[in-house]
Amino acid sequence: MDFPPKRIPDSVTRRSFIGGSDARIIMGSDAGALLRLWQEKRGEVEPADLSGDMIVQLGTATEHLNRAWYERQTGHAIEHIQRRVFHPVHKWMAATLDGRVHQTAAVFEAKFMLPWNFSEEAAADKHMAQLQHNMWVVAAGTAVLSIITGGGRWVEIKIHADPLYQHLLLTAEKKFWRGVQNGEAPQLFGVEPPRPRLAAVRVVDMTGSNAWAEFAALYRKSNAVAREHERAKTELKALVPEDAKEASGHGLRAKRSKAGAISFDMVDAA
Numbered sequence: 187m188d189f190p191p192k193r194i195p196d197s198v199t200r201r202s203f204i205g206g207s208d209a210r211i212i213m214g215s216d217a218g219a220l221l222r223l224w225q226e227k228r229g230e231v232e233p234a235d236l237s238g239d240m241i242v243q244l245g246t247a248t249e250h251l252n253r254a255w256y257e258r259q260t261g262h263a264i265e266h267i268q269r270r271v272f273h274p275v276h277k278w279m280a281a282t283l284d285g286r287v288h289q290t291a292a293v294f295e296a297k298f299m300l301p302w303n304f305s306e307e308a309a310a311d312k313h314m315a316q317l318q319h320n321m322w323v324v325a326a327g328t329a330v331l332s333i334i335t336g337g338g339r340w341v342e343i344k345i346h347a348d349p350l351y352q353h354l355l356l357t358a359e360k361k362f363w364r365g366v367q368n369g370e371a372p373q374l375f376g377v378e379p380p381r382p383r384l385a386a387v388r389v390v391d392m393t394g395s396n397a398w399a400e401f402a403a404l405y406r407k408s409n410a411v412a413r414e415h416e417r418a419k420t421e422l423k424a425l426v427p428e429d430a431k432e433a434s435g436h437g438l439r440a441k442r443s444k445a446g447a448i449s450f451d452m453v454d455a456a
Contacts, residue, residue: 201227203272203280204359209319210312212362213355213377220372227366245298248334252296253285255340256332263288273323276356278363281323292344293320293329301337307381309333310343314379318355321347348380423448 204212204227211223225231236242253264264285273279285294295317299309310331317329331343358375365372392398426433426440426448433440439453 200233201229203278204319204363206281206316206320206323209315209355209359212358212372213315213375213379215374215376217374220374224362224366224372227363228369241298241300244336245296248298249284249296252298252332252334252340253294255334256294256296256330256342259340260342262290264294271324276360279319279323279359281320283320283324286324286326287330290328291326293317293324293326295320295329295331297331297333299333299335301335301339304335304337304339306341306343309341310345311379314345314351315355317345318348318352318379319359321345322352322355351377351380419450422450 208223211219214220222231222234226233253267257263265288266283267285268282269285270280270282281293283293284296286292287294295313297309297313313331317331321327321329327347329345329347331341331345333341333343335341354375354377358377361375362372364370422438422440426442430440431442434453437452437454438450440448440450442448
């Protein structure tokens, strides 16, 4: 069965702006992909034919299911499906949205990902530039990454707009776009994407981790000593006279700061 390619403009129209998927390449680490994108925007090469890319086609084929599943799981409605929006000032910036969440105005992005070594952190990292670009174009404060994996799992990741990263993104895109116009070949920009605020929802068994086993044993061994240490500090602080700037004895010295806080350090016993 032949799946239709994802709904994108023809190559001539696409050359007239930078979109969210372009932002991912511009902010990425693949110099070859960046150079090809530059050539595409200049009309020197045609965009790659993705009709034979199974992952891309699975994303296209599951987009409707993804959207419907998100609406069913959250109770939120998706609107503005496949709407193209241009930035009000930078007309060379555009976003072709998978949709927007009606109740929150969040940018909605539907993705299909393979289950092998899947992690929410890696998924957010992979699509961060695209989401931040789209949020910037439509002035949205949040985005929703709705992911269906090949393992039959659905994941929702909420991403917040990051002003600092968006500033760097805009700087990189401006430089890239100037290069498209004046013929200067692009260079990788080299900016780390911001870490997403992921909800803590998993229960993880760390039995198979040797490092966890080592430090768990150390924690258990030192726990009682640590409690005794904290009790000793509390009792010693209470013994320091209120008008004393410093107190010492038995190899221990207490110092009172101008703010009244007491700290300890060990000294050689006389």
